[in-house]
Amino acid sequence: MAVSLRAIRNIRFSSFLYRALSSSLSSGADLKSSAFFGHSKSLPLRAEPKDRNVQWVFLGCPGVGKGTYASRLSNLLGVPHIATGDLVREELNSSGPLASQLEEVVNQGQLVSDEIIINLLSKRLEAGEAKGESGFILDGFPRTIRQAEILEGVTDIDLVVNLKLQEEALLAKCLGRRICSECGGNYNVASIDIKGENGKPGMYMAPLLPPPHCASKLIQRSDDTEEVVKERLRVYNEMSRPVEEFYRQRGKLLEFTLPGGIPESWPKLLQALNLEDPEVKQSAAA
Numbered sequence: 001m002a003v004s005l006r007a008i009r010n011i012r013f014s015s016f017l018y019r020a021l022s023s024s025l026s027s028g029a030d031l032k033s034s035a036f037f038g039h040s041k042s043l044p045l046r047a048e049p050k051d052r053n054v055q056w057v058f059l060g061c062p063g064v065g066k067g068t069y070a071s072r073l074s075n076l077l078g079v080p081h082i083a084t085g086d087l088v089r090e091e092l093n094s095s096g097p098l099a100s101q102l103e104e105v106v107n108q109g110q111l112v113s114d115e116i117i118i119n120l121l122s123k124r125l126e127a128g129e130a131k132g133e134s135g136f137i138l139d140g141f142p143r144t145i146r147q148a149e150i151l152e153g154v155t156d157i158d159l160v161v162n163l164k165l166q167e168e169a170l171l172a173k174c175l176g177r178r179i180c181s182e183c184g185g186n187y188n189v190a191s192i193d194i195k196g197e198n199g200k201p202g203m204y205m206a207p208l209l210p211p212p213h214c215a216s217k218l219i220q221r222s223d224d225t226e227e228v229v230k231e232r233l234r235v236y237n238e239m240s241r242p243v244e245e246f247y248r249q250r251g252k253l254l255e256f257t258l259p260g261g262i263p264e265s266w267p268k269l270l271q272a273l274n275l276e277d278p279e280v281k282q283s284a285a286a
């Protein structure tokens with residue numbers, strides 16, 4: 001009985017957030033007007049449930065590993081991992097009316113408009129609602145101050161994890177990224193070995209190679225070329241870096257510098273979050 005009551009509350013909450021996000025777009029709250037930002041806290045629809053799952057955000061430059069760690073935490077905590085980049089790619093691979101417009105924007109390394117992103121996110125939350133999802137780990141959203149204001153206006157984010165990695169590794173990681181066209185598995189063929197100098201620590205990241213049955217089916221994202229990645233990094237610094245400050249000022253930002261690849265970073269990230277992964281515990285005890 002307790003379980004089903006909890007599930008009903010969660011469904012209500014998800015529905016509330018979906019409606020709140022949608023209404024922030026359609027309620028005449030003109031997103032371009034500064035009045036909207038000044039009064040975002042007083043939006044009529046605001047989700048304030050007493051009983052809900054975690055609501056976390058992952059920030060960080062392209063190639064830092066947001067998807068990898070957000071997806072691991074999503075499995076561990078049993079909350080959906082919602083990556084707006086994935087939502088954009090799904091839409092541009094569809095035959096929908098936005099497909100060609102999105103393809104052009106993404107392949108130039110630019111950001112999709114806040115309106116389109118919030119529409120895609122609202123739809124994703126609505127679909128989750130139908131499945132009884134509660135809580136989320138957002139990856140790649142918010143990416144502008146405007147998106148952060150809108151999100152802050154409709155719900156309380158518990159924690160924002162800002163992943164950091166030495167600048168030299170970011171480009172190599174994006175260029176080494178591979179996806180299995182059949183199973184969707186994510187791999188990385190880059191072997192990163194940065195020598196420590198001038199007091200800066202060195203860092204080694206082993207490649208994450210695919211199993212033999214995926215090896216011949218690997219593809220690259222069309223926006224993972226050197227020119228486009230450099231532009232995405234520039235756009236991140238200009239548009240998304242201020243979002244870090246936005247959450248820092250609100251006391252929600254947890255800065256985490258990745259010390260290396262997954263084997264070194266995952267246990268340390270869990271420690272920083274005060275979480276335990278039974279699999280990590282088992283292998284440490286073995």
Ligand SMILES: Nc1ncnc2c1ncn2[C@@H]1O[C@H](COP(=O)(O)OP(=O)(O)O)[C@@H](O)[C@H]1O
Pocket residue numbers: 061062063084085086088105106109110111112113114117139140141142143144147232
């Ligand atoms: N919140 C967002 N706002 C605007 N555009 C977005 C957002 N999320 C994703 N996109 C678009 O999708 C592309 C891919 O996003 P993502 O997979 O998160 O890439 P990255 O590796 O750069 O973090 C971005 O370059 C951008 O064009």
